[in-house]
Amino acid sequence: MMEMHYKIHEEVRFVKGFMRAIAYDLNRCDYDFLPNSLVDILHKYNGNSLLYLEKALIAIANKTIAKEYIDFLIKKEYIFIIEREYINQFSCLNLEFNLPSHIFTAIIDIEDTSMVANYKIIEQLNDLGCKHLLFRFSNQFDIERINVFLSKYKTLGFHSIGIWMYSLPLLNTKNIKAFCMQNVKINKISIFNHKINKQNNFKTVEIQFYKANWTDATICLANRNNFHINITLFLESLTYNPYFNKKIYIDKKGFISNAPYCMIFGNIKTTNIASILNEDFKFLWAASKDKTFICKDCEYRYMCVDNRIPKKSNNGMFFFENGCNYNPYIARWKDQEGYVPVEECGTYDREAGFVPGKTKIAELNKRIWCEGDN
């Protein structure tokens, strides 16, 4: 009988964290958790005989579990079975990430539309290849005023527009729908100061109502409800920080920075946007999760976008001053039983950054995962 081999699908990427791995299904935009030891074996024998894989799995588990793993991997189409002669017929996924734009995303706070028009902010961004705009309107803007503002820019080459606005008295479902119909590039509307939290989508537009005020920090902070699995985010995250990469922020007074709460590089009233795109401005773009302490040990690192501002450490790596709600050393979120902050899992060293305490982590994991504390 012909010996069959297995191959990992190129669009499935197995990403190891400190405690466990994740299979990123980049086509189906979905994921599953796997043990790190299984991922090691899958990578080691990728393209080899299925029997090798089975034997290696039996060595770390037993025959029944080995078979269950293989059945699961085939059923989920994470691996496929093929005759040996065809094993080299498949091309590899190109992991390079390039965006043909100097700036790809812009956040613009708007209090004064004449500033936007006088300094040709939107036209400058269009010339830089910007494709995604987020307008954050102050509370003086009702939906009619926003509509008039957007009508001037309909012919420019943006792909999508997000709107942040306040829930003002005349806002209702009818005029929101009419607004969406007239502005087909809008993909998301966030409405603040509303009486209740709710989501009410219309066609392809995600419409989110928040009781809260403009608390942008809480909207984008790393959060398992905000994770996205797709090939673009995955590839971008391999090399760049997907929140900061090719992003620009212009506040209501015209000050230009990477994003809200970041260092200011100039003012739109005196500075052309293109002139500030130097290495200093691009510094945060390269702060990928692989170059960031703690995140580099996290299995979510290529699906997680968060707006904390990375700082550079002495050894060239990045770190965050504020902790994340997830502890990758014990695979526990803050709201889950057994969670302890990352600080209890290691120590900070001026040169080496965060150093995981392996004995302490092993004890914690034994308690959480082996003694039924979960």
Ligand code: SF4
């Ligand atoms: S540790 Fe880093 S990568 Fe993991 S969830 Fe938190 S912010 Fe995201």
